[in-house]
Amino acid sequence: MDTQTPGLPTLTNVLTARRLGLDTQHEAMAFVRADSPVCRSEGFSAHSRVQLTNGSKSIIATLYQTSTDLVSDQEIGLSEAAWRLLGLADGCQIYISHPAPLESLKTVRGKVFGQRLDPAGTLAIITDIVAGRYSDIHLSSFVTACSALPLDLAETIALTRAMVETGSKMTWDRTPIADKHCVGGLPGNRTTPIVVAICASLGLTIPKTSSRAITSPAGTADTMEVVTDVDLDLESMRRVVDQEGGCFVWGGGMHFSPADDALVRIERALDLDSEGALVASVLSKKIAAGATHIVIDIPVGPTAKVRSQAAAISLQSLLEKVAEEFGLKVLSLVTDGTQPVGRGIGPALEARDILDVLRNDPDAPADLADRACLIAGALLELVGKAGSGAGKAMALEVLRSGAAYTKFEAICRAQGGFREPALAEHSRPILAPAPGQVTCIDSRRLARVAKLAGAPGDKTAGLDLHVRLGDRVKGGQPLYTLYTETAGELAYAIDYVMANPDIIELTKP
């Protein structure tokens, strides 16, 4: 007799697993025949939440019913997420039951009705989220409640701690461990690899993990994948850092603060982000990675994540208070977020910008070099490597000397080798229709153009931006250049550009 569903006979509740090759991201989905004996006997209906068990592994999935031969009446079809979480092979026997009630939903309801989240309740919620027990409906309710009735300092600390506790944690046998983060990416704001190279060349330990793009044309991991391998496991990452002092690897495989991925997906769908959730998201990943000293870049601008100075200052304050609770030294920089950084938008084009900066190429984008040195300098000062006010000059010095580039190449070789970025086959400049002054650059639509061109899937696709705010341009002068891997995609991106002539706004001089 099964302890979770006392009294229920188990044999009628077993179906054979069938892999449907269905990509649903994080969502565990199960498909059974409407006339399956399990549905009849258990009273499962469409959209039921069900518990699926394979040996010692158990998950909660959403059940759908089908009347076609997608599955037989002895089979249960599963999405890739469910398949992975259950560790299945074709033909495995799956035991299906009613899930135990989610006790932690009571805490969510309490929050909705105005109670404060306590540490134990918060940990229970986050544990259930990480185990995949929350549906989108539950996740959205939690995220919304944390925005409608904002988290206070104690709740933010509890949430941060719960997110750390429910994932992997890395420890280091030395200190300080440096790290950096940017809140809400501007297209092209790819300072990370440069900051890592500068800091590591000066002897700092900076084991940097980065994400792939979710909705943007490139994440730092996508960009660095152009020049080296980024999909390292924990041991390989530790080896690289022990050897070179720094790394730039993909964080997805590290399982740091896994609740964050689930929450970010919902926040994005709702376009809601609460300060408390943002602070917990940022700090939990850093704490889990073992960081002790962190510089946080907060770009402020109309199309950035943080849109006002007041919001940036409030965020700074909460970041610092929560960090203090965990013994972290955090310095946050409020920076200009009114336009993209550098020239390239798209993995290979951004990688080229990074290399140009590191190689001191005369055409290197000065704004990218400047931002990278600002952040690296702040980090050098924070860990006490540079005196107050002397960090940026120290960063600039190792950049100019070529020491940062040498370190960059060494890290790449330690991660699996260094490759020069390739160039896209097709390109087309987009010209100014008339003379004017650049008064606005819509970062969001520019990112969309780069995605339509094929980024980040097509590594060399994207665009190069040739103008910056305030520039005066002649009629017919290129504003930006599209790059694509196929002629079809080029036509496609151009179509969008033609329909959106105001992505870069020109005002008559």
Add this chain to the structure above:
Amino acid sequence: MDTQTPGLPTLTNVLTARRLGLDTQHEAMAFVRADSPVCRSEGFSAHSRVQLTNGSKSIIATLYQTSTDLVSDQEIGLSEAAWRLLGLADGCQIYISHPAPLESLKTVRGKVFGQRLDPAGTLAIITDIVAGRYSDIHLSSFVTACSALPLDLAETIALTRAMVETGSKMTWDRTPIADKHCVGGLPGNRTTPIVVAICASLGLTIPKTSSRAITSPAGTADTMEVVTDVDLDLESMRRVVDQEGGCFVWGGGMHFSPADDALVRIERALDLDSEGALVASVLSKKIAAGATHIVIDIPVGPTAKVRSQAAAISLQSLLEKVAEEFGLKVLSLVTDGTQPVGRGIGPALEARDILDVLRNDPDAPADLADRACLIAGALLELVGKAGSGAGKAMALEVLRSGAAYTKFEAICRAQGGFREPALAEHSRPILAPAPGQVTCIDSRRLARVAKLAGAPGDKTAGLDLHVRLGDRVKGGQPLYTLYTETAGELAYAIDYVMANPDIIELTKP
């Protein structure tokens, strides 16, 4: 060129519809190959929200990607909900595009951040919900915000109006139009058919629509389907009401306040219900059906929807204020909700109870007759048919005289014929293990037993409850009897009962 997605070439975005026979309830789902040209060119990823267009019909669906031959790379597989909403036939060409941004989500965000909902914003939200443009994430956020920051009177009125405006509306050429509603069903609380028969036999117009069970062992429509046809269209319903003064038909096909179904599903998943949303839910359906005088039964008990007298009184007050705004006369009765009503739980068993009451059978459950007369009496007083305090006696009189039964049969014949309920083939009494006094009856678990026995799918399945709170029983005396259509289901329900011996709590005398 398409106006919704300016500049995008349309030909690459057309796929052939394929019906997957997938029951997802209200959720529109689309399945395409990950290597489909549409995914590549449009940048759709798993879990994207996409707009699907078939001729003049357009919906928003959630896109999933598959790597198997579920669909070919020229096909798009669709759930039944999507198929129905788009009015498809196999082979139809579907145009796929990025949906226009949901402007009404800004109003939801405003509510989350503490702004009040205004009528226009509320109407926009509800219009998008009815059109299927909200994902579960969006719906859950709206529902949660309305609980975390409760709707005030003006917001409740706006929500009610929006829910009425976005569905069908029925008008009648006479007045008053009587109706009744019960907030949060107790198992077996099947007063509606009796109330309709009593009121119609006294000349009232009472065009009653009812729902089928969603999570319970029987809805009024399931129960009435045992004795007559309930799936009538609007014209047939009007004909029955014109002829007999009343009806008991399934409301699902009427499309009154369709937003309600979407919201109720989310509230149920979250076990959240806000007073404002509940009032809008109840009143919007009644206003759409053209009711002018409504009696609302509010059972209060530990396993009922409303759990305290204070909550019931607050709900009463809001119901009356909102009703007044729409010119409705509403009377709400706070009733005992501590145990099931009548004896049967399950469609045919409840139908038998109803017939026993209407036929004045000496074994008829007195509590069901009493509740029905209470509600019918209140309705008779509300419309002015009976003097103050004289309604219940008037109701009892037509019940005792047989006039109510005559009317009941006449309505059934007008709806398509009258049938006697059948009896289940298998039954088993559940006996008191020892003598004692009944001190608690768990309505929720009792409902679960009836569902495990097969209700409401198996019409004759369910159970008969033989005891009521306060009864003293001997050891071995039957507490309730299970009924099932197959021996397997009987064994199955018994298994659950054996594992849950405290569904009916006996205290030693």
